[in-house]
Amino acid sequence: MSQRILPPALLLAALAFAAAPLVTPPFMGYDPAIFPVIIARPSVQPAGYAFAIWGVIYLWLIVHAGFAMLRRNGDAAYLRPALPLLGALILGTLWLAIAGSYPITATAVILIMAALALTAYLRADPTDERWLLAAPLAIFAGWLTAAAAVSLGVILAGYGVLSDTAAAIAMLILVLAVALPVQASRPHMPVYGATVTWAITGIIVANWGLNDVVTNAAVAGAVVMATATLALSQSRKPAY
Template identity: 45%
Template sequence: MKQLYALATLILTITFVISPAFTDPFTGFRADQLPNPQIDPPVQPAGYAFSIWGLIYGWLIVSAVFGIWKRGDDPAWDRMRAPLNVSLALGTPWLAIANASAIWATVVIWGMAAFAIAALIRAPHADRWWAQAPVALYAGWLTAAAFVSLGTTAAGYGLLTDGFGWALIGITGASILAIAVQHMRKPAPEYSAAVIWALIGIMVAGPAVTVSSTALVGIAILLTLNVVNLRAV
């Protein structure tokens, strides 16, 4: 029973990693999922940026295996595992949800991000490469992805502004949240690195000068913060 959290983390990580094999590919919300179809929404990073999932999946698996093998009954790891398990449980069916409903996909991915950030805040700094780093990368990408989903869905329903307006909101929101998270715990440069990767992807997609410029400002701020944090690691 002492290893219950560790076992749950391993099982949920596996289901999360293999879930894409059991759903249709997701490349963005379809035209029929939104009243105002969003074709290549300006808040969405270039396709290559999503390759980061390979690193996230692999690192989470390594972390889960190491965790049950070496830290199965470690209270410090269990504090991280509790919210992480919720995030992974929400993430396992996310692709299927995204293919069915843009609104519910947005709600669920925000839940995934919130619990992933909670897990990062609780992650044991002593096991940085085994626990903190993979969770930080996962949480960082979800931070950006949550704003991408929100911006795409909100623009698709014509809320407040158009796709370009929501791109600016999303980039700004993701950057501010990333800064806030980095000040809530010990340094985790991998978290900001994942957000930076997403912002670079938005720049590469090249939707508009205003969007690219806003992304560049966010990148500059987060890079500066990461340099400072790396000195403290």
């Protein structure tokens, strides 16, 4: 894609991504009746309040794309992450339309979205206008790291590959296995780790008093992620 076309395309994609929930049915999780194993409330799924972070993600991505087009058009620092970010936003705009009826397809799509968002984030220079360049990509990638695992966990439990509890614990391990190295690669950008911690905390809240095994595992996961994020952010030499 031409470097001239990429910045306006990215802004249009960010706007479309933010507008998608306004023109598609609200997504409240996969319909349990779709699956062979009916689980009314999957343990891997965070409490509803946690999804409010999408408002921050939408706004920050629009600001990022708008600033890139209006003030940094052609700047290599903004162009490097632009293409994978564009791909993630386009897939995200389509995701709501398929999630309600096609959970396996939706899971495949969100896994690709997460990979693209992580690629975009890791291409962003964390020392160059960090709150307009790296930080919005960090919160997007952080949430998708968790969201992709949640979607996969629901599929694994819904199709009986793992029990509900086992799927939740397996996905918590997967999230940490991905998130800890990513955070270590960008130690002075705590937005990513804080976002993953937010998502895991939502799992704690959702399971409190209902599933002690998942609650305890999520508490441990949140502590590990938060501690690592804080410790890395205070390290003296950025590992960039």
